[in-house]
Amino acid sequence: xxxxxxxxxxxxxxxxxxxxxxxxxxxxxxxxxxxxxxxxxxxxxxxxxxxxxxxxxxxxxxxxxxxxxxxxxxxxxxxxxxxxxxxxxxxxxxxxxxxxxxxxxxxxxxxxxxxxxxxxxxxxxxxxxxxxxxxxxxxxxxxxxxxxxxxxxxxxxxxxxxxxxxxxxxxxxxxxxxxxxxxxxxxxxxxxxxxxxxxxxxxxxxxxxxxxxxxxxxxxxxxxxxxxxxxxxxxxxxxxxxxxxxxxxxxxxxxxxxxxxxxxxxxxxxxxxxxxxxxxxxxxxxxxxxxxxxxxxxxxxxxxxxxxxxxxxxxxxxxxxxxxxxxxxxxxxxxxxxxxxxxxxxxxxxxxxxxxxxxxxxxxxxxxxxxxxxxxxxxxxxxxxxxxx
Amino acid sequence: xxxxxxxxxxxxxxxxxxxxxxxxxxxxxxxxxxxxxxxxxxxxxxxxxxxxxxxxxxxxxxxxxxxxxxxxxxxxxxxxxxxxxxxxxxxxxxxxxxxxxxxxxxxxxxxxxxxxxxxxxxxxxxxxxxxxxxxxxxxxxxxxxxxxxxxxxxxxxxxxxxxxxxxxxxxxxxxxxxxxxxxxxxxxxxxxxxxxxxxxxxxxxxxxxx
Numbered sequence: 286x287x288x289x290x291x292x293x294x295x296x297x298x299x300x301x302x303x304x305x306x307x308x309x310x311x312x313x314x315x316x317x318x319x320x321x322x323x324x325x326x327x328x329x330x331x332x333x334x335x336x337x338x339x340x341x342x343x344x345x346x347x348x349x350x351x352x353x354x355x356x357x358x359x360x361x362x363x364x365x366x367x368x369x370x371x372x373x374x375x376x377x378x379x380x381x382x383x384x385x386x387x388x389x390x391x392x393x394x395x396x397x398x399x400x401x402x403x404x405x406x407x408x409x410x411x412x413x414x415x416x417x418x419x420x421x422x423x424x425x426x427x428x429x430x431x432x433x434x435x436x437x438x439x440x441x442x443x444x445x446x447x448x449x450x451x452x453x454x455x456x457x458x459x460x461x462x463x464x465x466x467x468x469x470x471x472x473x474x475x476x477x478x479x480x481x482x483x484x485x486x487x488x489x490x491x492x493x494x495x496x497x498x499x500x501x502x503x504x505x506x507x508x509x510x511x512x513x514x515x516x517x518x519x520x521x522x523x524x525x526x527x528x529x530x531x532x533x534x535x536x537x538x539x540x541x542x543x544x545x546x547x548x549x550x551x552x553x554x555x556x557x558x559x560x561x562x563x564x565x566x567x568x569x570x571x572x573x574x575x576x577x578x579x580x581x582x583x584x585x586x587x588x589x590x591x592x593x594x595x596x597x598x599x600x601x602x603x604x605x606x607x608x609x610x611x612x613x614x615x616x617x618x619x620x621x622x623x624x625x626x627x628x629x630x631x632x633x634x635x636x637x638x639x640x641x642x643x644x645x646x647x648x649x650x651x652x653x654x655x656x657x658x659x660x661x662x663x664x665x666x667x668x669x670x671x672x673x674x
Numbered sequence: 675x676x677x678x679x680x681x682x683x684x685x686x687x688x689x690x691x692x693x694x695x696x697x698x699x700x701x702x703x704x705x706x707x708x709x710x711x712x713x714x715x716x717x718x719x720x721x722x723x724x725x726x727x728x729x730x731x732x733x734x735x736x737x738x739x740x741x742x743x744x745x746x747x748x749x750x751x752x753x754x755x756x757x758x759x760x761x762x763x764x765x766x767x768x769x770x771x772x773x774x775x776x777x778x779x780x781x782x783x784x785x786x787x788x789x790x791x792x793x794x795x796x797x798x799x800x801x802x803x804x805x806x807x808x809x810x811x812x813x814x815x816x817x818x819x820x821x822x823x824x825x826x827x828x829x830x831x832x833x834x835x836x837x838x839x840x841x842x843x844x845x846x847x848x849x850x851x852x853x854x855x856x857x858x859x860x861x862x863x864x865x866x867x868x869x870x871x872x873x874x875x876x877x878x879x880x881x882x883x884x
Binding site: 303305306308309310311357374375376377378381389390391392393394395396397398410419420421422430432433 | 740742828829859863866867869870873874875876877878879880881882883884
């Protein structure tokens with residue numbers, strides 16, 4: 286089959302690789318009909334996430350048709366499914382608590398050592414996201430082997446086309462969980478850093494939950510999308526964010542702040558320049574300007590929600606502000622399976638539309654061009670959907 | 675008010691050096707004091723295998739894992755030793771004999787398999803299985819696995835421990851084969867595979883082919 290493989294920093298290629306097959310009893314094989322490039326794939330593309338090997342197949346946002354099943358799968362051939370990027374067994378303590386991204390059993394044993402050294406515990410397996418998360422082949426391919434297929438994939442009705450449901454695989458639940466983690470109460474103002482796909486879906490979700498939303502970015506096109514979703518916007522290139530947020534909230538600060546930027550933050554602060562230099566020379570993994578600013582902006586006793594991806598360590602972290610102001614942090618990889626059924630219903634009822642995000646549709650063969658533009662032309666390339674055939 | 679003096683560099687260096695020396699001496703002193711303390715300490719409640727300084731005698735390694743299944747089920751699966759190769763990758767086959775004896779066939783990398791005779795030294799239904807290698811075996815080791823109910827309905831805590839003589843010579847070669855050089859890592863992985871198998875019915879792999 287054809288698949289998008291990672292070869293090194295800023296080097297991805299579509300290559301011919303062996304077709305996957307059913308390995309374990311609960312597996313299913315999916316023929317991919319649509320797959321997207323995620324903002325977090327750019328962290329892999331930029332080489333700032335460790336644990337990738339040349340030849341790894343990327344992609345964790347995908348959907349398709351079931352073409353084969355293991356004896357213990359509950360799926361049937363021909364069903365259309367969207368596959369969560371988190372691989373979860375459904376039987377361990379964490380899955381039973383619906384903390385699916387903390388699944389004990391989906392990250393292969395030999396792969397867990399590295400994460401345990403780095404984080405103290407291993408998290409669930411993820412599709413196409415380095416060997417830290419299991420080394421599973423990803424979905425930017427013609428076919429994918431899906432483990433624990435009785436737990437993850439959600440069957441979608443034929444009436445809903447791919448573009449409407451594809452983002453149930455990651456970014457829509459991720460945006461939704463980000464808003465949920467903001468603990469929105471009546472009358473709340475939520476500030477969202479980053480109007481990429483997750484930020485925009487967090488804005489959309491926070492609006493549905495009743496919050497006033499202030500969105501922060503510097504790409505005009507993305508700020509315009511945020512505005513269309515009902516957010517007020519701040520362009521950090523023309524406005525001082527901290528002062529503006531205080532003025533726009535009557536001197537209180539936002540009740541909740543959402544960092545939808547993560548480890549490759551842009552910004553003009555001295556801290557960010559130093560982080561960028563350190564990241565370049567491989568000395569300190571994460572750039573955290575948005576996160577620092579969010580903590581300083583948040584009102585006393587407020588909530589910090591972090592859907593943005595971080596991989597390692599961050600210095601100049603305003604721990605004092607976090608503690609003294611009594612902020613609550615909620616974060617983590619998304620517990621996708623917790624949200625898919627509810628969000629599918631909202632899509633079906635027309636409450637949530639996700640198609641506005643898609644700026645480009647490319648054949649899988651042109652995936653490298655998609656990566657380059659999604660990385661370099663962030664204003665216009667808001668979301669790339671790849672079609673394997 | 676800050677002002678600059680041409681001697682700031684050397685003065686700063688001298689201050690730093692003095693500071694470092696003081697900190698260094700203090701650290702040394704603290705470590706000595708801590709070592710003295712150790713002698714007088716009562717044992718704490720952690721397993722002996724977690725001691726910073728290994729006690730004399732055979733080396734111990736072990737791990738605990740919580741498995742979301744009933745105790746009796748886990749015990750029964752483990753007690754049927756023929757099941758062990760399903761999650762112990764180095765073990766090719768276990769053949770039960772009479773009166774608690776068993777023959778373990780261990781995969782030896784790059785050579786023919788090795789047989790090891792063991793006997794059960796203690797067993798309490800649903801709670802504990804202890805074993806040792808028979809005298810004259812290539813490896814002298816004993817082990818035990820304990821099963822107890824986890825708190826809060828979380829299933830069963832399985833705690834497995836192996837005690838063995840530190841590797842050396844011929845024995846070391848066998849032990850290395852048995853435990854793939856890092857008995858700790860190997861044991862932890864085996865318990866995790868046991869957990870996967872019992873909780874999910876399969877052992878996770880990211881291989882796309884059998």
